[in-house]
Amino acid sequence: MLRTFDLILVGSMLAAAAVTYQIKHHTDNKAVEVRRLEAEIKLEQDTIELLRADRALLTQPNRLERLVKAYSEELKLEPTSPEQLAQPVELPMPRDQLPKPEVAQGEASSDPVKDLITTGSVQPMESVDD
Secondary structure (H helix, E strand, O other), X not given: OXXXXXXXXXXXXXXXXXXXXXXXXXXXXXXXXXXXHHHHHHHHHHHHHHHHHHHHHHOOHHHHHHHHHHOHHHHOOOOOOHHHOOOHHHOOOOHHHOOOOOOOOOOOOOOHXXXXXXXXXXXXXXXXXX
């Protein structure tokens, strides 16, 4: 009886050791993957910072002004006149100020987008007389 119990304990200890080793191995693999991903993220962040610095240098007003003067004959650039800019009244109205579509009383609109579209070339199917 004692030998059977001992064999069961040894077997369970071996199984526990095998499971522990597998978990440790899996954890080590995941840690390596995390370090690799962190290195990739750091590289991408460094690249983004470098590109932002490049953009800041390339869009400096003094540099752009020198380029405009140097290539003015080829580009034929002219200053923007005030008439070329949109006035506030020329801009479309905000969405919350758009007029609501009219729906007959007691009738719920089935398609709010269809209610907003009026072409005038085709009559709605409800009002077409055969």
